Amino acid sequence: MTILICNDDGVQSEGLHSLREGLIGAGYRTVAVAPHEPRSGTSRSATFRRPVTYWQVGGTDENPVYACDGTPVDCVRVALMSDLVPDARLVISGINEGANLGDDATYSSTVGAAIEGALFGLPAISTSQQSTDGLFRLVDLSGYDWRPSVESTVWLAGRVLERGMPPRTVLNLNAPGVPADSMRMKVTRLGHRTWRRRSLQVETNDHGTGYFLFDVNSPGHHPYEEAEGTDFAALAAGHVSVSPLSVHWADGLAGTGWIEDLGLDDFAPVGD
Numbered sequence: 203m204t205i206l207i208c209n210d211d212g213v214q215s216e217g218l219h220s221l222r223e224g225l226i227g228a229g230y231r232t233v234a235v236a237p238h239e240p241r242s243g244t245s246r247s248a249t250f251r252r253p254v255t256y257w258q259v260g261g262t263d264e265n266p267v268y269a270c271d272g273t274p275v276d277c278v279r280v281a282l283m284s285d286l287v288p289d290a291r292l293v294i295s296g297i298n299e300g301a302n303l304g305d306d307a308t309y310s311s312t313v314g315a316a317i318e319g320a321l322f323g324l325p326a327i328s329t330s331q332q333s334t335d336g337l338f339r340l341v342d343l344s345g346y347d348w349r350p351s352v353e354s355t356v357w358l359a360g361r362v363l364e365r366g367m368p369p370r371t372v373l374n375l376n377a378p379g380v381p382a383d384s385m386r387m388k389v390t391r392l393g394h395r396t397w398r399r400r401s402l403q404v405e406t407n408d409h410g411t412g413y414f415l416f417d418v419n420s421p422g423h424h425p426y427e428e429a430e431g432t433d434f435a436a437l438a439a440g441h442v443s444v445s446p447l448s449v450h451w452a453d454g455l456a457g458t459g460w461i462e463d464l465g466l467d468d469f470a471p472v473g474d
Contacts (some may be wrong), residue, residue, distance in 0.1 A: 203363060204231040206290040206319070208277040209298065210311035212240040213259060213269045217297035217331060220348035224356045225294075226265055233287045234261065235277040238269040244311040246318075248275045256280050274315035282322045292363055293319025296329035297351045300342030301376045303433045303443070304393035304426060313447070316372045320449050325367040329355040332379035332437055338423045340395075351377035354387060354442045370449040375442065376433055382440025390443045393432030396425040 205225055209218045213236040225232045235256060254272035261267035268286070270277045274295065281287045295315040302310040312328045319326035331351040333342035354377055367373070374392075378385070404411060426434050436443035 203229075203291055204233060204287060204289045205292045205294060205359065206278070206281050206287045206324075207232055207234045207236075207294045207296075208274055208281070208315050209236050209296055210240070210242045210244065210274040210315065211299050212237050213267065215240075215299065217299055217346070217348060217351070220352050221294065221297045221329070221355060222261075222265070222267070224352040225359065228356050228360070230359070232265045233281065233290070234265075234267040235270055235281045235286070236268070237274060237277060238271050241273050241311055243309050244273050244275075244314065245309055246275055246314040247273045247311065248279065249273060254280055256286070274311040275318045278315050278318040278322070282319070282324075290324060292359060293322075293324050293326040294329060294355065294359060295319070295327070296331075296375075297348060297355065297377075298328075298330035299346060300330060301332040301338070301437065302328065302330040302374065303338065303376055303437070305395045306340060307374055307392060307445075307447070313372065313374055316374075317447075317449055320370050320372050323369065325362050326372045327355065327358060327362065327375060328372060329375040329377070331377050334379045336378065336380035336437075338426055338434060338437075340424050347379070350381050350385065350442065351375070358387075358444065368448075372447040372449070374433075374445040374447055376437055376445075377442050378437045378440050380440055385441055387442045387444055388436040390433040390436050390445050391431055392445055392447075393429060393434040394427040396427055398425075 222232050249272045254276045256268045256270040259269045295312045298312040307313045316326040316328035331346050333344040335344050433443035433445050
């Protein structure tokens with residue numbers, strides 16, 4: 203049973219190698235294809251105007267590790283559109299250094315790479331580890347204990363391979379930095395950040411003056427909606443969050459009242 207793993211933190215990431223070791227220890231053949239340098243925050247970015255290359259940087263013949271000079275999405279495309287991993291049964295992206303919760307998942311190239319696997323018809327999991335201080339930053343800056351995410355991801359991989367998933371679906375897993383004494387796995391929905399417009403202050407560092415840090419280095423929690431049933435709430439309680447994401451973007455939207463109220467039937471090209 204072969205699993206393709208990738209990430210956005212780069213081929214050197216402790217999270218990627220912790221996951222790789224956990225999967226191999228569980229008996230899975232594991233092929234890693236990851237960016238040669240960190241490529242966080244690139245979402246679904248892909249390369250189309252230059253060649254994308256890969257080369258083996260470690261592992262074994264059975265469980266190789268490849269570096270790729272493209273984006274995380276490129277890594278999945280290289281692996282699945284070539285003969286590199288023809289027998290892949292599952293795509294796992296991660297383990298990310300820091301949580302990918304709520305609205306933040308739309309920026310995440312950890313999630314973006316998993317979506318690429320789903321678009322190729324494979325079950326896909328994106329997996330992330332909150333930092334050990336348990337804070338909800340947009341970008342984590344402190345250390346990580348990979349055990350909660352490795353244990354939960356390997357377990358979830360086995361369950362998905364055994365029971366399957368709906369097509370074009372991703373499971374977005376986030377493990378808590380401060381696990382509960384009796385940590386559980388919770389099915390959740392994506393929560394929301396509550397950023398305020400016109401809240402940025404001008405900042406200066408060696409690169410110049412501007413808004414480029416977007417407040418991500420401020421201490422403590424970044425603002426988020428505290429609501430039951432969300433991924434934020436699960437991690438705050440010390441549990442693993444698993445949020446199903448569908449790539450059928452329009453499911454449940456077309457034909458609902460709000461779009462009917464737009465009166466799209468009234469549209470007529472200029473000149474008609």
